Amino acid sequence: MKIEDHLEKAERLGGLRSRLNPADDYELWYWASLSASMNLFNAALHHLGATVAEDCFPHNLPVYIRPGDKPGNFEAVIRPFGDLEHVEDEEVESLIPPRLALAAAALRELEAVREPGVRGDMEITPALTGGVDAAYLRVLGITRFILDGEAEAGP
């Protein structure tokens, strides 16, 4: 997606996240945290020129779904790296610029508790929700700094 579309999604996901209770609604709260983080990370990657911003949507990379010229028409296409789904394989890792290394590390922290916490029976503790919150805020802070800083430094 385009940068502005990622940011719009991240803002709405952040809004939902703030309406959910981290303990009672852990699964959806966590998923909103991860999804918002991934949108912010993709926006920053596009901004730094590391990945392509285009209207192709990831479905098990490098397969992307590209809308056709009529509503309801779509095709699966192999594309250069655009939007990422996860930050967990060697080829994806090699795309990440040093300025986003700490955000990528925070995303990996989020990913590490995805399966046990959402699909498994990991106990939902304050330590777990606190860790997710901290990782989300790190991604938010780093990506906003890059996106906003570059905007201010522009022409």
Place this chain on the structure above:
Amino acid sequence: MNAEGHRAKAERIERSLAKCRTDDYEMIIDGAMLAVTHWINAAFHFVELTDDDSDVIHAYFETAFDRQHFGLVAGAAFLDGLEEIETLRPLHARGNVAGGEAAAKRCLEILQGIREKALALGTDAPAAD
């Protein structure tokens, strides 16, 4: 995780989904996907199609043999429903194709149908002593 655990997780996610607004369509789609997956695992564990340590995660991870096998015992609607939700995710949860709210509504319908099928298979029966 056993059938009761999956059922409890599905119901937690459903309570959270009830807090979503229509413009939270990404999380309605993804939350429905997660809840449906838990209902599928609750049903499959309950009828002993799958062991407690063998969970369905995505429909596209399952082989044609498994799809047929699961369908014969529990009905094709479980994996077919999950597959339909998964088809909508790239377009609306990860993408910004128009119609996200309608897609989310459809995902909630699928979730309701799969919950009913899982409960009909007996996952709401009292736990054995």
